[in-house]
Structure formats: C-alpha cells, structure tokens
Amino acid sequence: MILNSNPLQNLRTYAILGTGALGGFYGARLQQVGIEVHFLLRSDYEQVQQQGLIIESPDGNFTLPQVYAYRNGCDMPACDVAIVALKTTQNHLLPELLPPVLKENGVVLVLQNGLGIEAEVAKIVGSDRVLGGLCFLCSNKVAPGHIRHLDYKQITLGDYRENYVPCGITERMQHIATDFERAGIPIDRSEDLLIARWKKLVWNIPFNGLSVVLNATTQQMMADKQTCALAEQLMKEVVAGAAACVQAIDLGSTRAVPPTFIQTMLDYTAKMTSYRTSMKVDYDDRRPLEVEAILGNPLRMAKRAGVELPQIQMLYQQLKFLDARNRDEFNQAASQA
Amino acid sequence: MILNSNPLQNLRTYAILGTGALGGFYGARLQQVGIEVHFLLRSDYEQVQQQGLIIESPDGNFTLPQVYAYRNGCDMPACDVAIVALKTTQNHLLPELLPPVLKENGVVLVLQNGLGIEAEVAKIVGSDRVLGGLCFLCSNKVAPGHIRHLDYKQITLGDYRENYVPCGITERMQHIATDFERAGIPIDRSEDLLIARWKKLVWNIPFNGLSVVLNATTQQMMADKQTCALAEQLMKEVVAGAAACVQAIDLGSTRAVPPTFIQTMLDYTAKMTSYRTSMKVDYDDRRPLEVEAILGNPLRMAKRAGVELPQIQMLYQQLKFLDARNRDEFNQAASQA
Secondary structure (H helix, E strand, C coil), X not given: CCXXXXXXXXXXXXXXXXXXXXXXXXXXXXXXXXXXXXXXXXXXXXXHHHHCEEEXXXXXXXXXXXXXXXXXXXXXXXXEEEEECCCHHHHHHHXXXXXXXXXXXXXXXXXXXXXXXXXXXXXXXXXXXXXXXXXXXXXXXXXXXXXXXEECCCEEEEECCHHHCCCCCCHHHHHHHHHHHHCCCCEEEXXXXXXXXXXXXXXXXXXXXXXXXXXXXXXXXXXXXXXXXXXXXXXXXXXXXXXXXXXXXXXXXXXXXXXHHHHHHHHHHHHCXXXXXHHHHHHHCCCCCCHHHHHHHHHHHHHHCCCCCHHXXXXXXXXXXXXXXXXXXXXHHHHXX | CCCCCCHHHHHXXXXXXXXXCCHHHHHHHHHHCCCEEEEECCCCHHHHHHHCEEEECCCCCEEECCCEEECCHHHCCCEEEEEECCCHHHHHHHXXXXXXXXXXXXXXXXXXXXXXXXXXXXXXXXXXXEEXXXXXXXXXXXXXXXXXXXXXXXXXXXXXXXXXXXXXXXXXXXXXXXXXXXXXXXXXXXXXXXXXXXXXXXXXXXXXXXXXXXXXXXXXXXXXXXXXXXXXXXXXXXXXXXXXXXXXXXXXXXXXCCCHHHHHHHHHHHHCCCCCCHHHHHHHCCCCCCHHHHHHHXXXXXXXXXXXXXXXXXXXXXXXXXXXXXXXXXXXXXXXC
16 A cells, blocks of 8 residues: 655654744644654643644644653654754753654754754764754744744755755755645755854844843834844844854855845845744743854854954843843742742 | 132132032032032922022031022023033033133033033034043932932043143143032042043943943942953943044054053942942933933044944944833823823
C-alpha cells in the first residue's frame, strides 16, 4: 500500500521542545495534517494531557483532543526532527533535552530569534545536524494549551554548516519544507542562513529593543522623527555588523544584507498595524528578555570581526539593566506572595 | 560716610529672572545680606507679593517678608547684574527680558545647565557683557514662594568671551564672587568657562539622560555594572567632544577635561546618597526637559568640530521622544480637565 508518493515524508516524526505560542501553533498544524508530533510541556502539561491543544486562527479554529504530551524530555521518543521552540533564555536546558529526542540521523530545527543559536546547538549534536528557521508569526498563548494565532505564519528555512558557510537548498531542508507546506505554512528557502538571520535582526534589534526601553509601540516609534531616525541608525549598525562578520570568515565575499533592505523594513513597519513586540510582551509579563540572543550575540560576533556597534551596545546595556530590575521586582513579588 | 571698604560692592543691584528653586534661593541669600535684589515671577507673583519669600535650609531657615517682586520684566529697574535662572526651555523669552533689566554697564550671569547659552545671550546683549555660572545646588520649590534648600550651594563662575576664549579671573567676576561669598555661597573661580561647562556635562549628560530613559536613581544606575559601564562610555564621549571643540577653535591648545575626571565623577556618584536628577524631576512633573541645552548643543558643537558622539546622539533621540510624549500627555490631560 502506497500512502504517499514520497514515503520519507510520511515517516518523519517531530519533537516540539517548547509548546508555547510558536511551538504549539506549528506543532498542532503538523499533527493536524497527519504528521506524528511529540510535545514537551512544563506548566501546561496536565491541562494538555486532559484537553489537548486548542488553536484559534484566522485560517480556522481547531482542537486536537489528543496529543503526545510529555513533562520530561527523557520520556520522549527519538524523532527525525527536533524543533527548538523554547525562549532562548531557556537554552541552557538544551544539552540535556536534545540528545534523547534525536534519532541517529535526526536533525534539529532551531525556530528561535537571534543569532548564533545554531552554532550552540551544533556543539551539542554536531554541526551536520542543525537547521535554522526564522518565523514571521504573530501568535499568543492565551491560556494553558490554548493558542491564539493572529497573523502571518511564514518561515524562512536555512541549513547550517560550521561557521555559517552557505550550503544552498539541501535535501533535508526540502523534506522539512514539504512537511510544513503540507500543513499550510508558507516556506521561504534561504541559501544563506547567516544573512537570513542578520536580515531579521535589522528589524528585531531596533524595534524589540526600543519598544522596551521607551515603553512604545511600533506605531509610536514610527510617528516620531527622532525614534524613526534612531531605528534607521541602529539598522545601519546591524548591516555593518553583518558585513564585518561575513568578511571575517569569507574575505571578498559578496554575501551581504543589501542596504536597500533598511528602507524596505522602515516602510513595512510604518504600514504595519501597531504592534507590541515579543520582547515588550516578555517584559510586560516579567519574563526574562532574549537580550543575549538578539543583541548580545550579534555584538560579540561583530566585535570578534573587529567592529564596534556603539548604539546597539548602548541598547544592550539599557536592556540588561531593565531586565535585571524587572526580574528583581518579579522575584520580590513572588517571595512576598 | 563710608558704608563699605569697597563702595562698588555696596551699590551693585541684581535682577533675578526666574524665581524658582535656584533663582529664589540665591536671590534671597543676596538680599538677606543687604544687597538690592529684584525678582521676576510668573505663577508665584501674588503669593510672593503678599508673603515674601520663605527659605528652608540646613544653613538656617529664614523669611524675607518683603521683596521687590515683578510680574513683567518691563516693570523691573535696570540692574548691574541680571541673573538668568529660568529653565533653558524658557530662553526664547530672553531677547525681550534682558535688555530692559540691564544698566548701561550691566552684565548678565547665566546660572543655567548646559552648553552654549552664554553665546546665545551674547547675541542679545553683546559678547562683552556675559558671565556664566555652574551651580552645584540641591534645592526644590515646595510651594509658591517657598523654597527648600537641601544640600550643596557652591557656584563655579567663569567670564565669557566670544568663542569661549578663556579670559582668566576678571575684575567683574571678582565683584560678583565677592557678593555671593558675602551671602555665604562658596565660589570657585574658573579661568576657562568652556572647559568648566564641559566638565559639568561629564556628569549631567549620562545621569540626567539615563535617569529619565531608565526611570532610575543614580544609586540604581551605579549598582548595575551595565549602566555603570554605559555612564562611563557616555562620559568618554563628553571628554572627546570637549577636546574636539577646543581644538577646532584653538588648535594645539592644552585646554581639556582631564580623562581622570571621569573616574572622579564615577566615584563621587557612587558615594552620593541616591538622587533623582533635575531632568527626572522635570519629567515626573511633566515639565519640558532641558534636552537641547544639556545634550543637543554639545552634540551640535561637537559635530561642527567634526566629531560624532553616537551614544550621546542616541540618548538625545530617546529623550526627545519621551519628552514629546510626556508633553502630549500633559496637554491632553490639561485639555480634558
């Protein structure tokens, strides 16, 4: 009996490490089209074990009454693809979480924000077993096991090689892309994961960072000529950082974030509906901020390549101060409760 | 009848333009020792006309039941010294205020924060009629005509010449210093007003600026290694700005803010009791911030001298955004009231 024209496609299994607004959404969409998915949960475990996953979405609401739910990574079966969908502030757990959930030829797909995570994961599982994905997704967890998808959903996929050497469109990337596309998720295939990551930082660094420091929405920042100019300056530093990092590993390379991309991102942001960035949501909910992945790693990578990025540096320092105070206040409130 | 060994000293009259926490304190101290002082007031006029000025101070509380109070500058008599003690955000009023209150040989003493105000005043009254003073004063207005002096009071005086050419200890500076010292105010005589102004910015730019952006006291900022490092970086940019400006007008000059001054200021701030900066007080009270005098003018002066100060630039842009939003909210609240 032939189930599918491509038998491999039918056999791939997925582990979702971090079943939140992002991992829960993509995992549920994969399971919905018949792919075997295993979900790692922490606080939501009981609820999801009992009621399954509830997804609200402009594409149509749906419930998965039964999912493979796990409280501990070591109870999960080895899978073909392990999707890292934790906040990067939880990545210290990966050396323990990843090895047991990977089949011998299994790969890791990092669906996180920021730079350099694939290289960290490669240290755990080997540099030939990692891919990266950049999610353009607007989704919130509104209750345990209950996810509200609001807008966008597309993913840019890129395969990883040591030192972010570009490796084109690989076969395993195609397989994963096919699974996601079957689940209705548009996939952009990138030949250069490093440049794709830096391009996303062109938006993420100024708008995630300033939204927290200035307590502002994207709309407020775009409406003010000072913050608009500041966002552009920060974007120029991101482009300069990308250029320095590429040249440091590949002198004379033409790989680059095109400078015109800055204006594209500014125009796009000006037209967006007003948006509270993910870092602002984390800050308001008193969760740790992804400062190291989004600002710290790019700063350190640029510095190793010989370039200082003074305004990103300052934004990083301001965020570190605010994050530390936010955590202190959270811990004080928790200890008084 | 000889009233005083130095007759000039006895005859000098003062106009205080801006009878707030600073102008009210110094003016009252001058009047207390018998010097003729005329006070310009706006909102507090009625109250002061009726009850005089009340000063609380660790040096001793006192009341001046009767003062020469004016609601309009044009009603004031011409004086020997006009002290500018408005917030710099009110300096657009100076072309109208200054000429009538100055005797033919009268001079203006600018007791404001920031850079470049003496040059602006020189355009109104002539460049040979301006002095600057940097106040190290901790004082609040607690009610109309009621000032609470908390700590410090010393003034650094410097005479002004076109282009901030250093002009040493001048005779007119000595006269004014003598009046203030008679009133118990310690005076530091500076031979170089430009360097004195930049030195004050070494503290004012990082701590006034960051206190507003990060909603933090000096103590919180000094206790965090990120903001402590950021303050030091901003101070280095101030020192670099000063050096560029001096070299632009006086190539090869040895005039400079000594780099060791940075550590002195950091140590001093670490030892200070926790302090809400004047810009933070203005922000919390929804008054306009002195962003242009304290950050905008130094940035523009440095830029003319060929130097960019990227972190001060970013702080300036953040403050302009926050100040504009703060004023909007104030105006909205006022229009709804």
